[in-house]
Amino acid sequence: MKRALVTGATHGLGRTMVALLIERGYAVVAVDRVAAAGRNGVTDFVCDLADRDAVDRMLPRLIGTGPFDLVVFNAGVSATGRFEEVPAEAYRRLLTVNAETPMVMAAALMRAGAARGAMCFVSSLSHFTGYPGAAAYAASKDALAIYAISVRKPFARRGVSVTLACPGPLRTEHAARHAPDGADENLRLEPATAARLILDAALTGRRLVVPGRNARLFALAGRIRPQAVTRWMRRLVFERLGRAVW
Amino acid sequence: MTKSAPARTEAQTEIGPRSPGMTDRVLITGATSGIGLALANRLSQRARLLLTGRRPEDAVRSVLPAGAAYACADQTSPEAAVAAIEAALARLGWDGLDLAVLNAGTGFVGDPADEPAARLRATLDANLIAALLISRALYPRLASARGRLVLVGSTARRGAADFASYAASKAGLHGLARALAEEWRGRVEVRIVHPGPTATAMHAKAGHDPGRLGRLFAPPDTMAMLIERAAGSARPVTNLSFSRFAWRRAPGPR
Numbered sequence: 001m002k003r004a005l006v007t008g009a010t011h012g013l014g015r016t017m018v019a020l021l022i023e024r025g026y027a028v029v030a031v032d033r034v035a036a037a038g039r040n041g042v043t044d045f046v047c048d049l050a051d052r053d054a055v056d057r058m059l060p061r062l063i064g065t066g067p068f069d070l071v072v073f074n075a076g077v078s079a080t081g082r083f084e085e086v087p088a089e090a091y092r093r094l095l096t097v098n099a100e101t102p103m104v105m106a107a108a109l110m111r112a113g114a115a116r117g118a119m120c121f122v123s124s125l126s127h128f129t130g131y132p133g134a135a136a137y138a139a140s141k142d143a144l145a146i147y148a149i150s151v152r153k154p155f156a157r158r159g160v161s162v163t164l165a166c167p168g169p170l171r172t173e174h175a176a177r178h179a180p181d182g183a184d185e186n187l188r189l190e191p192a193t194a195a196r197l198i199l200d201a202a203l204t205g206r207r208l209v210v211p212g213r214n215a216r217l218f219a220l221a222g223r224i225r226p227q228a229v230t231r232w233m234r235r236l237v238f239e240r241l242g243r244a245v246w
Numbered sequence: 247m248t249k250s251a252p253a254r255t256e257a258q259t260e261i262g263p264r265s266p267g268m269t270d271r272v273l274i275t276g277a278t279s280g281i282g283l284a285l286a287n288r289l290s291q292r293a294r295l296l297l298t299g300r301r302p303e304d305a306v307r308s309v310l311p312a313g314a315a316y317a318c319a320d321q322t323s324p325e326a327a328v329a330a331i332e333a334a335l336a337r338l339g340w341d342g343l344d345l346a347v348l349n350a351g352t353g354f355v356g357d358p359a360d361e362p363a364a365r366l367r368a369t370l371d372a373n374l375i376a377a378l379l380i381s382r383a384l385y386p387r388l389a390s391a392r393g394r395l396v397l398v399g400s401t402a403r404r405g406a407a408d409f410a411s412y413a414a415s416k417a418g419l420h421g422l423a424r425a426l427a428e429e430w431r432g433r434v435e436v437r438i439v440h441p442g443p444t445a446t447a448m449h450a451k452a453g454h455d456p457g458r459l460g461r462l463f464a465p466p467d468t469m470a471m472l473i474e475r476a477a478g479s480a481r482p483v484t485n486l487s488f489s490r491f492a493w494r495r496a497p498g499p500r
Contacts, residue, residue: 056363083429084385088325091378099418100370103411107366110359130424136378142421143374143414146403150410151358158359226424227482234428 005068005109007031007049007102008075009042012172013122016195017072018042029065031058032075049075049101050093059108066114070202073102073144074122080178080237081244083135090246091136098140103147110155118161120202121148125168125215128222130230133238134178152207161205165198168215180240187214270294271340271391273331275319275380276350278306280446281398284470285347287311296334298327298350321350321376322368328376328383335387342391346384347477348377349398353412355454366411373415378422388434395430396477397423399440401487409452416440420483427482439476442487444469464491 004021008014009030018028022041030036035044043065047058076098079086102121109115123145124137131138148164155162169175169188176185194211201209210216222229270293276282278299286297290311299306300320310316317334319327335343352372354365381395388395402409403416423438430436445463449456456463464472468491476484 052367083426084382088328088379088382091382092324092375095370095375095378095418099374099414100367103366103370103414104363107358107361108363126421130428131421132425132429135422135425135429138425139374139378139418139422143370143418146405146417147358147410147414149405150407150413153407154358154410230424230428234431238429 001025001027002069003027003029003066004070004072005029005031005062005066006072006074007105010034010036012174013167013170013191013195013198014072014074016191017074017199020192020195020199021070026070029062029068031062050077050096052096055101055104059105062105063109063112063114066109066112067116068109068114069117070199071106071109071115071119072122072198072202073106073120075102076122076124076141076174077246078134078137078174078178079244079246080134080137080180081241081246082133085244086136086246094136094246095140095143098137099143099147102144106147106151110158110160115155115160117159118163118202118205119155120163120165120198121145122165122167122198123148125166125210125218127166128210128219128229129226129233131237132230132234133180133241161202163198163202163206164208165201166208166210166215166219167194167198168210168212168218170194178245180237181242182240189215270344271338271342272296273335273343273346273384274298275321275331275348275377278309280448281441281444281466281469281473282347282349283309284466285349285473286314288467288470288474290314293345296331296338296340298331298334300350319350321372322352324371324376324379328379331380332383341387342393343384343387344391344393345396345477346380346388346393347396347398347473348380350376351398351400351415351448353409353415353448353452355408355452358407358410361411369411370415370418373412374418374422377419381422381426385430385434389430392434394435394437394477395426396473397436397438398473399423399438401440401442401485403440408454412452424482436482437477437479438483439473440483440485440487441469441473442485442491462488462492468494 010032124141127145152162171188189212197211277297295314298319319330400416402413406413427436
């Protein structure tokens with residue numbers, strides 16, 4: 001039986017990925033701060049991925065449940081608002097969960113030989129633009145994206161393909177919590193669609209997946225006119241944000 | 247090609263802006279060696295300086311420009327580094343800051359599949375998390391002086407197999423800078439400069455031997471000159487890759 005590891009597996013995109021993987025016959029190891037109740041075929045690891053000691057304590061046990069044919073680093077949190085208004089502790093947590101922990105886990109899994117097959121890092125569409133109103137989030141997702149690009153060849157030499165996923169806004173609780181006032185929910189992609197596209201890309205070893213047509217158009221615009229798109233993001237996001245949310 | 251030339255002169259005349267003057271209060275992190283020290287030396291005649299490094303003051307005093315204030319701030323402990331810098335600013339009585347150059351950085355070379363967690367964390371702490379938290383802490387002072395924040399990234403920010411976490415940390419700085427440049431527009435000018443390979447002690451510290459290629463690296467003085475120029479430019483992002491520094495040399499000491 002094939003085995004998959006998914007972080008941030010209880011809500012949103014991660015939850016949908018777990019469901020899809022079970023449908024496809026995978027045994028899934030799920031890591032999250034809270035376990036989801038009643039999922040057959042899922043082994044839950046409850047861990048606060050912002051807590052270095054907790055991550056270090058979990059890793060040997062996690063490696064023991066491998067090796068994994070697919071690893072998806074999906075866990076992420078956000079912080080939106082004026083950069084200077086969000087507390088420093090929230091930024092520390094955000095950077096640890098979004099950037100540091102997936103890198104630490106990836107290196108540990110590779111060193112232990114517990115990853116074989118495919119690995120996927122879930123970054124963000126923000127990688128293709130500036131993101132005023134979520135500067136620390138943007139920093140964490142850029143860091144993760146470039147880590148994925150950097151390790152692609154060295155990990156391939158050890159038989160593991162690396163896929164960078166950059167999803168745009170999804171119809172999840174997470175997105176709703178951080179969206180600016182008056183954002184159009186209909187523009188957000190269904191998590192199930194994003195999950196399918198990302199898993200298919202990861203399992204076929206593609207380098208990059210930007211799920212959804214709107215997201216791909218946006219990424220293209222961001223590549224061609226980075227500053228114009230960043231200004232547009234200011235009007236679209238930053239100037240419409242209410243109080244800071246983290 | 248013909249199009250880009252006039253655009254550049256325009257940007258340069260526009261900047262001429264305020265190159266740092268004697269009344270300016272300037273913070274440079276990681277200023278005890280390499281590019282940071284070269285920058286400190288360039289500005290020491292023209293501005294009041296607060297420099298930081300990870301070593302205690304008596305170990306570095308002899309290399310620093312005379313008259314510069316110093317704070318020991320080891321960025322591998324980001325929160326402690328923020329506190330040390332804020333304490334030093336308070337001690338100097340600087341309630342505003344005209345220029346902050348966040349230059350401190352560290353990195354290690356190696357196979358990312360073998361990278362120990364402690365190294366990965368130290369790299370992200372020093373290069374990204376500390377710089378982000380320092381930027382946040384400096385905001386009130388920068389805003390009150392309508393100052394300028396310059397982040398020193400790296401051309402490795404686009405990805406590097408031999409120093410993956412370093413590349414990631416510098417990409418993170420890039421993401422921070424392009425968001426902040428827009429967010430703080432009209433309040434604090436934000437710039438990020440990405441230096442290419444520079445002949446500093448960093449390569450040896452990182453366990454990297456560039457071999458004969460090292461002869462092509464930019465001298466720190468040249469890189470510092472180009473960074474100073476980029477800091478005054480109208481563009482938020484400047485890449486100082488090989489083609490930008492290969493034919494230039496900073497003028498000798500004045």
